[in-house]
Amino acid sequence: MYIEKIVLRNFKSFGKKTEIPFCNGFTVITGPNGSGKSNVIDSILFCLGLSTSSKQLRAERLTDLIHNGKKDAEVSVVFSDNGKRYEITRKVKITDKGYYSYYYLNGKSKNLSDIHKFLSHYGILNYAYNMVMQGDVTRIIEMSPFQRRKIIDDVAGISEFDEKKERALEELETVRENIEKLELVISEIASRLSKLEKDREEALKYKNLLKEKEEFENYLTLHEYFSILNSLKKVKRELAKFDRQKDELTQKIPSLNKKIEFYNGELEKIVQKINELGDEKISELQSKILEYSSNLESLRKSREFYLDEIKRIESEILKIRSGLSKINDELESINDEIKENVLKRMNVAEIVESLSREVESLKLRLQEVDREYQEVKSQLVEKKEKVEELREEKSNLLRERDKIIEVLRRIEIEID
Structure with missing residues (x-):
């Protein structure tokens, strides 16, 4: 130009x-x-x-x-x-x-x-x-060798390349420091990622074991549930049977009462007839009385037996009902356990999912840091190449400077 x-x-x-x-x-x-x-x-x-x-x-x-x-x-x-x-x-x-x-x-x-x-x-x-400028040539001749060399370096452009070299070396040092920092970051992220991978594997293992435990607990709970249901059905059948027996016995009591009343009336009639009749028929009436008394006694015993059976059946019904209440409580407890197991399973799934997200985030961060490392590495290579180019240019300029010094020396000789 x-x-x-x-x-x-x-x-x-x-x-x-x-x-x-x-x-x-x-x-x-x-x-x-x-x-x-x-x-x-x-x-x-x-x-x-x-x-x-x-x-x-x-x-x-x-x-x-x-x-x-x-x-x-x-x-x-x-x-x-x-x-x-x-x-x-x-x-x-x-x-x-x-x-x-x-x-x-x-x-x-x-x-x-x-x-x-x-x-x-x-x-x-x-x-x-x-x-x-005007008068610079005279001043150059009168200058000391050090000052003259500085001006020649400026004219030849060597000082510019020295400054560029210094800046390039400073940038190179900065790049090296950045690479060291990135290597530390990569090492830290890699160790943390390894730890998280182990935590993730343990969490997945724990999740699988917990899942198996929940499955077996669910199988056991279902088995207990169906066993209780079968017991409940059996108890209900027995309760229905006792209810029927109680109803049958309760229905027999009025007829027994009527028979007792009937035999009591007959007995009173017999007593009246005994008083009216003579000795001949007393023996006959006494035999009938004994017969009616034995029948009456058997009826009373039957009545007492039925009453005792009713009481026994009622006590059995009370026991069965208390058993039903206990079974219902167990069913509610089993349902609560099922709900609690479902909640625990959901919490473990959330923890595993959170760990998975964190691992993925760290992987992305590691990829980003690796890209930055590659970019800084490429910049370092470029800076090194630039420094080499500057060194080569400096060598060329030094040769040019030596030529200029030689020309000035000849000019001084000619002036002298």
Whole structure:
């Protein structure tokens, strides 16, 4: 890339628009003293923002660069790069409150840092020694070897690559630290993941064992449940049987009472007849009395037996009902156990599911850290390659510097 032309308007001694073309190669600007040759160099420094202060441009203030009687000044530097053209423009204008200064790149407003960033792509750095000003050659000859070497390094671009090398080494160290941190993170996540895998396996094993235990407990509960149901059915059948017997016996009691009443009436009649009849029939009546008395006694015994049976059946019914109540309590207890087992199973399933989610999350985090590690590793490789390139460029520049030193030495010899 080279300067194709410079366009000046109201800058220092150039009171009107002036265009200065440059050739691709070596261009010389000649003229008498005070004709504005140095102002051309000042215009380049001004436009590209390479001057550290207005005094470097031989002016007290920036507004002193404006031609006398004018309100603004403008300088444009046009670069050519393999057929591409880039135009950098800087304007300074006096206002009521002072002045303002603007930069433009290809007609678009930019700030100074944007201009420096653009120029740095072509090796023009704002902190480097870019232009040999008036009197610099004499000062270079009068300088000490150390100062001269520093200027030659700046001109040759070695100092720039030294700074780039330092920055690259700092970035390389930062990358190494990041890699160490990532390796620690990966190690920690891997150990935690291993522990969680073991916990997950144990939880799954516990879940399976708990599931088997619940199944066997459910089988046992169902067996007890059906056994109790069968007992309940049997008890209900016996209760129904006793109820029928009780009803039958209860139905027989009135008839027995009637028979007893009937025999008592007959007995009274017999007693009356005995009193009425003579001795002949007393024996006959006594035999009948004995017969009726024995029948009556057997009926009484039957009645007592039936009453005792009724009491026994009622006590059995009470026992059976208390047994039914106990069976119902057991059934309710079994139902509660079934519900509790279902809840426990749900809680264990939630714990296993939570552990599975945490394991998956850690796996994703491990993959992410691994990707970051690979990226940092690739950056490290790139930085190493860049450092090698900088070293090679530095070697080339050192060779160029040695050539320049040799040329300066010859110039000193010729001057002497």
